[in-house]
Amino acid sequence: MVRIAILALGLCLTIFPAGCLIASEPEDTQDVEQAPEKQAINRTSERLLPDCKVLHGAPNTVINLREVFKGTSVDTGEPLELSVVHNTKSKIADTSFDGEQLILEWKKEGSTEITVRALNPVTQVMVDARFTGTVWQPDYLSLGLTVVGGLGIFLLGMKNMSEGLQAIAGSGLRRMISKVTDNRLMAVGVGTLVTMLVQSSSITTVMVVGFVNSGFMNLAQAIGVIMGANIGTTITGWILALKIGVYGLPMLGLGAFGYLFPRRESVRFAALAIMGLGMVFFGLELMKDGFAMVKDLPDFEAWFARFDAHSYLGVLKCAAVGCILTFIVQSSSATLGITISLATIGVIPFETAAALVLGENIGTTITAWLASFGATTNARRAAYFHVLFNLIGVAWITAIFPWYIEMIDGMFNLPFIRSLAGVEGKVGEAIDMTVRIAAVHTCFNLVNTIVFFPFAGLLGKLLERIVPQKAHKEKPHLTRLDIRMLDTPVMGIEQSRVEVLRMADGCKKMMLWLAELSQQNGEPDRRLTQKLFHREEVLDTIQDEIVGFLSDLLAANLPHDVIDEGRRQLRMADEFESISDYIASILKFQIKLNDQGHVMNDKMRQQLKHLHDTVAGYMQMVIDACIQRNSAVITKANTMRGEIKHLVRTLRKEHLQQMTDEKIEPYVNVAFTSALNSYVRVSDHTLNVAESLAGIK
Template sequence: MKNMSDGMQAVAGNSLRRLIGAVTNNRFLASIVGVIVTCIVQSSSITTVMVVGFVNSGVMGLAQGIGVIMGANIGTTITGWILVLKVGKYGLPILGFSAFAYLFSKGDRWRYWAMFLMGIGMVFFGLELMKEACSAIKDVPDFEAWFAKFNADSYVGVLKCAAVGCILTTLVQSSSATLGITISLATQGVISYPTAAALVLGENIGTTITAFLASLGTTTHARRAAYFHVIFNLFGVFWITLIFQWYIRLIQSIVGVDVGQSVMVDGSATYPNVVAAIAATHSVFNVANTLLFLPFLQPMVRFLEWAVPARAYKEKPRLTDLDVLILETPLLAIEQSRKEILKMGDGCLKMMDWLLELMNADEPDKVLADRLKQRERVLDTVQDEVAEFITGLLSSGNVSHATAEEARRQLRLADEYESISDYIANLDKFDRKLRRDGFRFSESQRADLAQLNRHITEYVAAVHEGLANGNRNIAAATGPAVTRIRSEIKSLRRKHLEELSTGPMAPVISVAFLAALNAYNRVRDHSRNIAETISQDK
């Protein structure tokens, strides 16, 4: 299951990003996104943990998250329908050929398609092994007597079977895996179809444990999303068990097969028709439950806000929206860290504007100066958080080469933006120190520095826009601007040295002006490094 999931996530990475970005407050659209994403990642647990992470980081609202979670419950039923395909005997050949392709393919995309197929081969081969093992159970009286205790022929029996399914899924942490076990037991006649159907219902409750555990220690909104997942499945199983006998008769009429029809394989009776009935039991239950909850989405949000009240203190100690829960899906995680780096660039551009305003002010503006200093400290912390997040991503072990390369580029970009913010803060320090000592740059120097500031701001903005748009030609496109700024700085340095030889100038002003030119040059250098990183020149 993990190989299938990792392979599909890598292959469908860009589609996954677009799908998550498409989630709006439209409850139907959010549910459809949940269905599609879960079909891609092959796990409702991964989708739900992702949603808890997104809600925790503020990327997704609670109502949006609830919609996606409901869709995820429908999407996870795709596994049952995959198992309906009678290709179990082909499991080992699929596994063998795809493993060969995985080991010897040069391209990442082919390797991840091979990983996905390898996962499918493992699942089918594993099911064949389980079926053989389960057939032996029928010949052991003690086992048969134990399974006879769990029979869904009464309401109490249905609840007992559901409890077993819940506990088994809680231990395995995958409803898809326990569904495979249930199908193996049912096809070998170890358990009846009604018992298998009750086990499947319990598995829906057991799968909620993953998101519940992921929500521990998160924000109130994230806990509300995880609690909704539990409520959604508990309530669904509660109402379906009340009409259980009618429900399984309905499923058999929908599927149109006789679940009791046996086929002799190697001298023992098997029940192949039960697979489609179990898959339909799982799908119809989740679709019906979602349709039941959809009209009450807003009241449900209000109930969760009442049941899980917000804490009195500030819940988010971190400055970024990064969340370790999103590391489960590397492609979405790398997109999230990219957004944080874009925010760093926006912060640097704001600092450049504030710096120009501070230098041109007749009187020191303490409020604006403090804001600039605070922004520089914030960017320091953001860089630390981004570096910690990306390091965690690289060490997670299931990252494609392309994602790992992007992660390393992002580490460099975060460092470059943080360095730019340091030099901008230094430029303000030079001006404040002069004012404190009773000096100021001359009117001519202020005009020259203001013009240089504008030119460099335009250059930084162009590079930042290149990053936002993924423009691989940004280094070449902004090359002339780099040359012009270098020439401008050299020209200003020459002009300053000529002024020193023609008239008196306080040494502190001379030192501060040359230091300012050097700082602006370093801002340009770090911006050029960003352009080269985007263009992948170095």
Template sequence: AIMGMGKVFFGLELMSGGFKPMRTMPEFVQWFSTFQADIFLGMWKCVLVGCILTCIVQSSSATLGITMGLAVNGMIGFETAAALVLGENIGTTITAFLASLGAPVNAKRAAYSHIIFNVIGVIWITSIFHPYLGLITKIMGGDPGAMVLQEGLETYPQIRGGIALVHTGFNVVNTLMFLPLVGILAKIVTWIVPDAEKKEVPHLTYLDVRMLDAGAIGIQESHTEMIKTGSHVYKMLGWLKEIMEEKDLDDEKIKKLFHREEILDTVQKEATEFLGHLMTGNITAEVVESARLQLRIFDEYESMGDYIAALLKMHIKKTKNEAKFSDEGLQELKAIHEKLVEYVEVINDGVEHSQPETLTKAKTLGDAITHDIKESRDKHLERVRNQKVSPLSSLIFTDMLNAYRRTKDHAFNIAEAVAGEK
């Protein structure tokens, strides 16, 4: 952080030095003389120039540095610099606006809030422009634009501080003014960007297409999303257990689980697109291998989500058709489910910390689950032979055992991927 701040100040110093030769260029001086904020129209011309320049550069920090460089070299006065700064505060909103294109509704609303906040702020500040600058002068204890001769050279030692104070004061005062009006601002941007008629498809939280140019950073961002995906699967198993243990169907919990499965589908699709684009870039072989690994893991998690949703559908079918499982069968399914939850927790921990040794533990737990499933199937067939199970109940029970086995298999595939096998 200290180095970053140092680079900022070093850059400002370089810009100040770079503008010095321009002080003696008649054409440059004449052009800038047309932008003087001593009258209302001139002030708004400066605001417009600051806004346009910042929109082009897409960095208010850069244009603020340019403004300071011009002011320190005496090429523009304090009033002109202050007006440029106000314009830069409008121009900086272009970055958020461009970033919101194609983004969800709330992202668009945030961008419009930024625009409204800064535009209204500039309008009311310009209405009291000269009194505002007078206040800045009083705070600084003198004219920030005053010239001081040092070794026969014209210098403006206070103007940087004056410009910074104009910028800071604008944002602080504007924020305080808008705080009581946040509710009104929210209603305005909601009117500008209404809720979508269709429910928005859930998007990834962490992945950003702007990371595609930075392979190492992009792969780390997708790893973060991969961890989150594993957490989704783990939560779905927990919700499924709650639903299956309740006597009646809980519509809210059912809806929540199915919605989470939709999120996993979207996550897998977007992760595939992101990692696919990442692999076509100029990245190292190590990043390419990591991307391939993540593609496989995202796909396995998505398949696990499908089978968990399938288990829920089977439970709903069983409940609605009043099919019954024997007490022994219910206990067998419960035991398998609990072991699977523990299994997924181990897998997720291995994914998060990239632990190849997870495979050994996963194999032991996985073999135990497979054994329980086979044993439960044998016991179930014995119950069927003894005519203790209806045909529908038998079919659903067998399908659920198969779904549990497939979920376990996909989880084991993740452990193999983490260990670098297959």
């Protein structure tokens, strides 16, 4: 049996020589060509060829295999024997040779794995080069949906992060706004901090235009805040420069749980800010994935290649594209995110991205410019300053653009800057693209502010020439409470507060005019009378707008302090409107009495003057407390309210005694007692304002 087995084995070895046994290929690799019959003494497999990805319908790809295998173990200068030993799907890519060139004929969509073998016939050494060939068809719908979806999540994340930060900052943010003075340096600081919290220079500048329009802020203050807003908006780029993109989705999930389940408001809004930050990075990753397809599309690549920032005209073209894109989407943060996505995946070079960022600074000015329509002259000047600030800045930066880019690159070669950027290594090592773009944005606005700061006063005078004062006397007025403020409730509640304080100022002026009219003999001054009645109508309109604005604002998901402030303002607006009604009624009693041919005697007029001055002083005290947010005024307000009630009781007793001593016309008696009652009502509503300020329901 052993002999038979040995004989059988010898027969097999005779028929199938050793080394010539070839393993059978799988059924899906039937297109494999046979390897050379000569036995190689050494065979290696290397990734010498990059994966090849082409569009469907692309021409044949020709690969010079002599260059591919140059420097490998088979390269001795002798001609090589070349073959394709593995091609999983020849229906996708057919292979052929033209001398030492491999020709790939692309057919249908899909992917195939190809292995090219080179054999040195002298040394019998083999080297296999493996690569993947892919034929693809662009899915434009998927591209568009991915980019739009990513942009939507990015913008929603910015909104949520802004709301969370505003809720955390709360009253501190409102105090910052009220502390703006004529000191431009302080105004720049406030503008920077506020914009960093609300994550939008557009919101800050719209707010500034509204404050100037209402008379709460002058042009000098507005100029400082607007310069600071341009610096503050650059924080978005540095947030995106944080290397936490892969953690965007986990942050979103953890933030959502932290927002939905805890009961503590501070925890909920901190979680909302974290959730917003996660959405920002998740949206940015989605945009990158969507734009990744663009890099492989020749038409898109050729279109983007036309925006080359290596010439002055090219810089201007790129800046114009950035400006128009920001103008369309109304958000410089969104266009910055798009720019960073395109630059990070290599669709556009750094210089093009930098020029786009410069143009985005101009595009963001459109929001404040639109808000200035129908506003006062100073409000329009503030909006135009925002436009000029960015236009002039972009003009001189683009003029020195190559040197500006060199300055940015040179800055990142400084050791301490490189350590801050998280780059440890030799000078010249690549800096993260997002960090470089963020630096371009920040340096532009910082340098521009430094250049403009000493000349802000002169620029203000220039704006006075460009936007001259109207011929008639112009007073601050309410055109509308900007609905865009509803997206930033902390800012919106401050804008409505300004309008409530304007109502308070209107009531104070009506008291002054009433005092002047009450001391006039005969028919009161018609112009001043119409002025007082017109102011009462204006206060009615302001109250209606405040109620509508706050009703929409309070319908949103807001922190308790903003809700409480909104309710206080609603009550105050109602109280000041009622005060204006009673002031107007006192004047109506006087006019009616005069039309009937009667007048009060000197004693009555002096008594009413004393009461008027007392009530006016009481009102002034409460209004000052509202401006200063001094809730402790309630104690003194209650005391003075008691004094006024005591004074009115005294005046009534004196009036009754006077009626027994002398004859008083019934019309005069009615006018006097009605005036006393109206002053009492004015003091009652003033006390209600003090109670609202103190949080007493």
